[in-house]
Amino acid sequence: MSTQLTPAMRQYVEIKSRYRDCILFFRMGDFYEMFFEDAIRASRLLDIALTSRDKEANIPMCGVPYHARNAYLSKLIQQGCKVAICEQFEESGGRGLFRREVTEVVTPGLVFQEECLDARGxxxxxxxxxxxxxxxxxxxxxxxxxxxxxxxxxxxxxxxxxxxxxxxxxxxxxxxxxxxxxxxxxxxxxxxxxxxxxxxxxxxxxxxxxxxxxxxxxxxxxxxxxxxxxxxxxxxxxxxxxxxxxxxxxxxxxEGQQYLAMDETAVRTLEIFSTLSGERRGSLLWAVDRTRTPMGARLLRAWLSAPLVDAGKIGERHGAVEELVAAPADRKDMGERLSGMADLSRLASRLAQDRSGPRDVVALASALEILPGIRELLGTAVSPLLRGARDRLGDHGEAVGKIFAALHDQAPLGMKDGNVIRPGYDPRVDELTHLLTHGKGMLAEMEVRERERTGIPNLKVRYNRVFGYYLEVSRSHLERVPDDYIRKQTLVNAERFITPELKEFEAKVLRAEEERNAREEELFLALRDSLKDYLPDITRGSEAVAEIDVLLSFADLAVANAYCRPVVNSGRDIVIENGRHPMVEKILGRHAFVPNDCRLDPRETQVALVTGPNMAGKSTYIRQVALIVLLAHAGSFVPAENAEIGVVDRIFTRIGASDDISRGESTFMVEMRETSRILSGLTERTLVVLDEVGRGTSTFDGLSIAWAVAEYLHGSAHLPKVLFATHFHELTDIARTSPRARNFHVSVREWQGEIVFLRRIDEGSASKSYGIQVARLAGLPDPVITR
CATH class of the missing domain: 3.30.420.110 (MutS, connector domain)
Incomplete structure (x- = not known):
């Protein structure tokens, strides 16, 4: 087939042979074209028209505009594709065939285009x-x-x-x-x-x-x-x-032992980063994220992913948050300065990789310019974390001065747009810019002069990329066109001409524009290279900004939602007074949420058995305790009046019911696998949160398993702390024979034949399950209820 292909298509086939595992974006003029199998695949993934380049050869083809490349690139990357970007360069030889070569390969894990990235992840x-x-x-x-x-x-x-x-x-x-x-x-x-x-x-x-x-x-x-x-x-x-x-x-x-461990089940069921339905809204991250910068947002996620287990380091974070809470004016000022700051980390990365355009470099300077003000606000900081971050912010005056001396404040994205170098920075650029700027005035003068010379009142001097500069005369005045006008194009209502004077001017302007652009590029590249010397300091400053931003976010959260500073120590007790669920509280409002206490310890309340009807709030309560523990270890204040928490090294959860269809496993098998992993991974600092163990099988078998699991946890030599919510009322008997097990229930009040959920956790077991009443609340038809 290659003998029948055009030179451009043979060039495509040769380049594609080196990038077989990629979709090849092949630049042809103002489009990136795709051919053969790439075209078929890309047209489906991008939902764009599939056409044919040559009806006889029947070569499938599709394309995307070059200026919209990144939007289409993002769609392909999100669908797991590799894309090789092949650009066209100057003409070679006399054939008119452009030189083309792949300038980069973009993959889902190696992508740098902003449109393809989550700024906060x-x-x-x-x-x-x-x-x-x-x-x-x-x-x-x-x-x-x-x-x-x-x-x-x-x-x-x-x-x-x-x-x-x-x-x-x-x-x-x-x-x-x-x-x-x-x-x-x-x-x-x-x-x-x-x-x-x-x-x-x-x-x-x-x-x-x-x-x-x-x-x-x-x-x-x-x-x-x-x-x-x-x-x-x-x-x-x-x-x-x-x-x-x-x-x-x-x-x-x-090193995993430095962090509180959470398995996939715990992260998913506690809804730390997304809800069970996959939404960010309603997750813990959504509830606590008040960061202002992309760097801070990414670090907050990292801190929630890997909470600390060193009580001293946790205390340092709490101390920094407390200091910021106590300084509302400085906190507000810092927040305003950080708001809208560009992504220092990724801008530094682009600079290191020679990817920065003029606008990127100006954005870098604008971000660095903010840092001295933040450093000044932290000048009297006492917290070791805040002092350390303050000192790492650095002084970037020299780099900022270089950038603003050289570049326009409103610098363009790329070099081809011109107007990159600030006036006064380079005499030659100033000279060429003056020529280009005043060239418009010269054209206006030429237009007036030619109108007077020819007597054509509507004669116009215009420009397009195909013909360059030309004179346009309407058909009604063609008889007045002088002999020195050279016809270039005939339109329906007008004709276009050139003159030697106009072409000379055009050559002069184009040379000036070309020379200015080349000189601006030379100056910009030299500036960009010189800025690489500052990268280590910029990176340290970016890391410091991220840390300050997260601590500031924790402080704002604490003030806005009346969070308290928890005491995290080397003990083994968990004592929470009037704790609240961070996500439910944010949705309902603080005053609509009913707070509850919790006490777990290895002496008297190692296993807390929580009973009560469905919908009463058992699951919310046990999740709430786990989330408070997690937030405390991450360095945040917590939604409670008081909290004292002995270091926890692992949070296990067994919450909810779901099949694992991909492995052919039933709800019950999934439940048992998760429970098995919990029982085999216990330590003396483990927090176990169990909800409705045994629900996936028959009542008798489920009760037997739940009972055995509760007894195993109670009898473990590690004495893990356990919250065990259950609808099996019979399990409350465990507390009679197990000295470290205690019963708690979600209070319910009956009123005029209806039940009212009080959402309050009280000691003792639930008096009954209220299953029929809950069924009525759920809207089951009366014949079903009375049956």
Whole structure:
């Protein structure tokens, strides 16, 4: 077929052969065209028309406008595609065929276009070892974040990846999805996390041959189980975005024992980042996020993903929040300064990778210009965290001065738009700009002069990209056109002409514009290169801003919602006075929510059995306690009047009912798997939250299992703290024979034959289940109720 193709199509086929796993965006004029299988696939994914380039050859084709490229690119990336962007350059030889080459390959985990990114979330590429010893390395090339973790089990790997939510996965050949016996039953869970994401296997030989960048610090040794995944992530970055390697200066280890552990089930059922229906609204993150900057928003998510377990470090965060709470004027001033700040982290990354346009660099300067004011507001800070962040903000006056001296405040996105360099910065640019600016006046003078010379009152001097400058004369005055006018184009109602004087002017202006643009680009590139010397300081400043922003967010949240400073200590008690559920309270309003106490300890109330009718609030209450514990460990104040919390190292939950259709597992099997994992993972600092254990099977079997689980937890040598909500009233008898188990119930009042849920947790067991009354409240027909 290639012998029948045009030169441009042969060029396409040759380039496409080097990027077989990508959709090729092939620049042709003002469009990016796609052909053959790419066109068929892209037209379906983008919902655009599929046409044919050549009716005889019948080559499928579709295209997108070059100026809308990123919008279409985003759609393809979100659907797990790789896209190779092939640009066209100057004409070569006499054939008129443009030189074309791929300038970058964009993948879901290696994308830098703003339209394709969530400003308030990371975009991680995960290199994973899915076989024992389990490990992963996570890389966000847009911010330079790079870390790794060795996981003790397939379950641990699945939990880490679920929290991380990578955009793309890579792995070495032979280290893909584990065999069932290797993953401890987590093959299905890992499969669900990877499902729908772009996944690429890499040649071990190619990865081994790849030379690690010399400046990278923190690289694990060759015998470390994570060495391979760290190399794989760097190799994949080198393969598709080699310029981005310059931004990756360090890799660090994430040590799981430093953080409060939560498995996938806990993160999902506590609705930390999204509700059970997949919405952000209604989640914990939605309820507590008052950050002003993209960097702060990403760090807040990271803190909620990995709450601390060191009481001293937790106290430092609480101390910083308390100091900000006590300074309302400074807090307000800092908040106003941070609001609308550009994404310093990603701007620095773009600068390091030579991706910054003029507007990016001006945005960088505008953001850096804010930092001295924040540093001044923190001048008398007492908190070690605030003092440390203040000192890392840095002084960026030299970099800011360079940028604003060179660039227009309203600099364009790209160099081709011109008007980049500030007047007075470069004499030659000023001279050429003067010529271009006054050229319009010269054209106006020429137009007046030609009207007077020819007697044509409506003669006009105009310009378009095809003909350049020309004189336009209406048909009614063609007889007055002088002999020195050269006809260029005939229209329906007018004709267009050129003159030697006009073409000379055009050549002069175009030369001036071309020279000015070249000079501006030269100056801009020199400026951009010089700014790279400031990148370490800018990165430190960005990290400090993120930390200040999160602490400020916690302080604003505490003041607005009357949160208290919790005491997190090395003890084992959890004591909460008038605690509230952060998400439900935000939806209902603080005064509409009924607060409740909670006390758990290893002596008298190790297991709290909570009974009461459905809809009374049992699930809300036990979730509420877990969320308060999580917030306290993350460094936030908590929705309560008082809270004293002994360090918790793990939160387990077994809440709700759901099938796992992908693994052929029933509701009951899912419930039992989750319960089994809880019972095998207990420590003396574990908080266990159980809701309706045993509901997925028959009443007798369910009661038996629930009873046995409660007794096992009570009898465990670890003495974990347990909140056990149940509709099995018989379980209340456990408290009679188990010294550390106590009964609690959700109070209900009967009034005129109806029940009123008081939402108050009181000691003792529920008197009855009120199932019929709840059925009536749910709207079951009277014949069903009376039956």
């Amino acid at each position: 990371n975009n991680f590429l995960a290199a994973v070892r899915f076989r024992p010893p389990f490990a992963y390395a996570a890389l966000d090339a847009t911010t330079g974040e790079f870390f790794y973790e060795a996981c003790a089990s397939g379950e641990g790997l699945a939990d880490a990846l679920y929290l991380l939510s990578p955009a793309e996965f890579v792995f070495l050949e032979g280290e893909g999805m584990p065999l069932p016996e290797e993953a401890g039953g987590t093959r299905g869970k890992l499969g669900r996390i990877v499902e729908g994401k772009l996944t690429t296997s890499l040649s071990p030989a190619a990865v081994d041959d790849f030379l690690i960048p010399e400046g990278l610090t923190g690289m694990p040794g060759g015998d470390h189980p994570v060495h391979g995944v760290v190399r794989a992530a760097l190799y994949y970055l080198h393969l598709h975005q080699p310029a981005a390697l310059a931004e990756i200066s360090r890799v660090s280890e994430k």
